Amino acid sequence: MILLDLELKDSPGELLKALTPISEMGINIHSVIHLREKKSDGKVPVRIVLEDLDEETLEKIVERLEESGIVVTKVNNKVRKMDIDVVVIGHVVDTDIRDTIDRLNKYGLVVDLDLTMPHPFKESSARMRIIVDSKNLEDLCREMEKLSKEKDLLFIKSF
Amino acid sequence: MKVILVGFGVIGRGVIKVIKKKREYLKKKYGMDIKVVAICDSSGAAIDERGLDLDLALEVKRKKGRICEYPGKGVTLPVTEVIRSVEGDVLIEVTPTNLEDGEPARTYIIEGFKSGKHVITANKGPLALYFQELMSYAKKYKRIFRYEASVGGAMPIINLARETLAGNEIIEIKGILNGTTNYILTKMEREKLDFDTVLKEAQELGIAETNPYQDISGLDTAAKIVILANSIMNMNVTIRDVKIEGISRITPEALTMANKGGYTIKLIGEVKRNKLEVGPKLIPLDDPLNVKGSLNVAKLYTDLAKEVIVVGRGAGSIETSSAILSDIINIYLQTSRG
Ligand SMILES: NC(=O)c1ccc[n+]([C@@H]2O[C@H](COP(=O)([O-])OP(=O)(O)OC[C@H]3O[C@@H](n4cnc5c(N)ncnc54)[C@H](OP(=O)(O)O)[C@@H]3O)[C@@H](O)[C@H]2O)c1
Numbered sequence: 001m002i003l004l005d006l007e008l009k010d011s012p013g014e015l016l017k018a019l020t021p022i023s024e025m026g027i028n029i030h031s032v033i034h035l036r037e038k039k040s041d042g043k044v045p046v047r048i049v050l051e052d053l054d055e056e057t058l059e060k061i062v063e064r065l066e067e068s069g070i071v072v073t074k075v076n077n078k079v080r081k082m083d084i085d086v087v088v089i090g091h092v093v094d095t096d097i098r099d100t101i102d103r104l105n106k107y108g109l110v111v112d113l114d115l116t117m118p119h120p121f122k123e124s125s126a127r128m129r130i131i132v133d134s135k136n137l138e139d140l141c142r143e144m145e146k147l148s149k150e151k152d153l154l155f156i157k158s159f
Numbered sequence: 160m161k162v163i164l165v166g167f168g169v170i171g172r173g174v175i176k177v178i179k180k181k182r183e184y185l186k187k188k189y190g191m192d193i194k195v196v197a198i199c200d201s202s203g204a205a206i207d208e209r210g211l212d213l214d215l216a217l218e219v220k221r222k223k224g225r226i227c228e229y230p231g232k233g234v235t236l237p238v239t240e241v242i243r244s245v246e247g248d249v250l251i252e253v254t255p256t257n258l259e260d261g262e263p264a265r266t267y268i269i270e271g272f273k274s275g276k277h278v279i280t281a282n283k284g285p286l287a288l289y290f291q292e293l294m295s296y297a298k299k300y301k302r303i304f305r306y307e308a309s310v311g312g313a314m315p316i317i318n319l320a321r322e323t324l325a326g327n328e329i330i331e332i333k334g335i336l337n338g339t340t341n342y343i344l345t346k347m348e349r350e351k352l353d354f355d356t357v358l359k360e361a362q363e364l365g366i367a368e369t370n371p372y373q374d375i376s377g378l379d380t381a382a383k384i385v386i387l388a389n390s391i392m393n394m395n396v397t398i399r400d401v402k403i404e405g406i407s408r409i410t411p412e413a414l415t416m417a418n419k420g421g422y423t424i425k426l427i428g429e430v431k432r433n434k435l436e437v438g439p440k441l442i443p444l445d446d447p448l449n450v451k452g453s454l455n456v457a458k459l460y461t462d463l464a465k466e467v468i469v470v471g472r473g474a475g476s477i478e479t480s481s482a483i484l485s486d487i488i489n490i491y492l493q494t495s496r497g
Pocket of ligand 1: 165166167168169170171199200201202224225238253254255256263281282283308309312473474475476479
């Protein structure tokens with residue numbers, strides 16, 4: 001059996017969007033389990049149990065799901081994608097926030113950004129949610145460290 | 160059991176009060192009779208091989224501030240000389256923490272082993288800087304060395320990991336090991352006050368020290384992480400190996416921002432293979448690490464028992480002394496067997 005853990009948006013049709021490509025490939029779906037209550041950010045974690053598959057087919061399925069914008073968090077209990085949150089303190093806006101995000105996007109994807117309106121002289125803060133491949137996590141952290149030194153920003157991470 | 164106490168401040172006095180309070184209990188339960196044969200502070204010592212009068216010692220310290228004024232038995236000998244020359248089973252070392260060179264505690268502890276005493280300390284300095292050296296002295300002189308109170312105050316962690324969880328490999332430890340910073344962050348979050356205001360208030364209340372640098376810079380937590388790494392994870396590291404970030408840049412806005420995302424901000428110390436870190440972290444609001452006020456908490460990840468979590472008071476005279484008492488009892492039980 002193969003276990004796929006997904007994070008779906010809490011809107012109608014999301015589950016179907018995940019299941020359709022799988023059944024189109026002629027693969028048997030044993031069951032769909034809702035893992036937990038809806039998370040605080042509105043995402044719904046779901047586990048899909050499939051028949052046994054070879055590596056190649058499995059990889060193909062995961063790719064197709066990701067192409068259609070679905071977050072695959074775990075494959076057979078192995079972490080694939082992680083959702084991480086960071087709060088950034090410093091002159092977040094004045095130090096070119098576009099550049100900060102672009103550089104983080106080299107290793108992950110900033111999907112959510114929340115900013116407090118900065119007081120011109122005081123430090124402000126921002127919150128970001130980043131989706132990152134677990135294999136890129138270290139690189140992402142290194143980039144944060146660089147940004148932190150260059151722009152005197154403090155990254156407070158959720159991991 | 161003959162005890163020599165070095166350091167007669169908040170903790171030293173707490174130890175004496177706890178010994179007084181538990182005297183009957185210890186006799187009944189363990190058949191242990193504790194005699195305090197010497198007490199030292201920075202002025203000198205009071206020495207009585209038949210056991211000092213503990214009420215009198217506390218009174219002399221309270222009224223005169225100097226233990227060497229203890230009637231008839233007070234001396235102004237150097238402390239090392241007292242440790243060397245007074246006969247005793249256990250040295251309890253509770254002088255101030257020094258994270259620069261670990262002194263004078265390091266010398267006192269070594270002197271204790273050399274003169275055949277088991278040693279108990281609550282002092283992070285020598286442990287965070289010279290752990291291997293001190294262990295090798297304990298080994299060489301076949302003495303017991305215990306330091307439960309040095310991390311987390313009254314919260315059990317070192318002996319918990321080494322004795323209660325014996326057989327488990329400790330893979331990772333993560334926690335809040337400094338009560339002052341936890342108090343400050345909790346207050347900033349609840350009352351939306353800025354860091355400086357809350358710090359000042361904490362100092363006025365006596366929760367933060369007049370010189371809070373070691374706490375808010377993360378240095379105190381780093382020292383504790385090093386002690387845990389060396390003593391229960393078999394690592395060989397010092398405080399210089401820890402990546403440290405303090406909490407002075409945290410703002411109430413950042414806390415509100417974190418709250419909106421379902422998190423709080425805590426000063427977390429973390430140790431696992433290849434990671435030795437102290438810094439502010441986002442902790443989910445419903446996580447067991449989200450403890451409030453000046454509480455300490457630690458999460459241990461082990462191979463067999465998986466997660467184990469402890470919460471407790473990280474400071475306080477009587478609270479911390481309870482951890483020292485548990486070390487005394489343990490040494491007594493180990494040495495009186497057979
Ligand atoms: N306070 C807590 O809640 C807590 C919790 C856990 C661990 N600890 C650790 O326990 C230790 C003691 O803390 P504390 O709060 O009791 O400190 P404290 O109140 O400052 O007391 C320190 C004591 O050490 C004495 N002393 C200073 N220099 C000395 C020297 N060169 N030789 C001999 N004695 C000397 C002082 O003498 P005088 O009285 O003459 O000044 C004082 O009696 C520290 O290492 C601390 O980190 C404390």
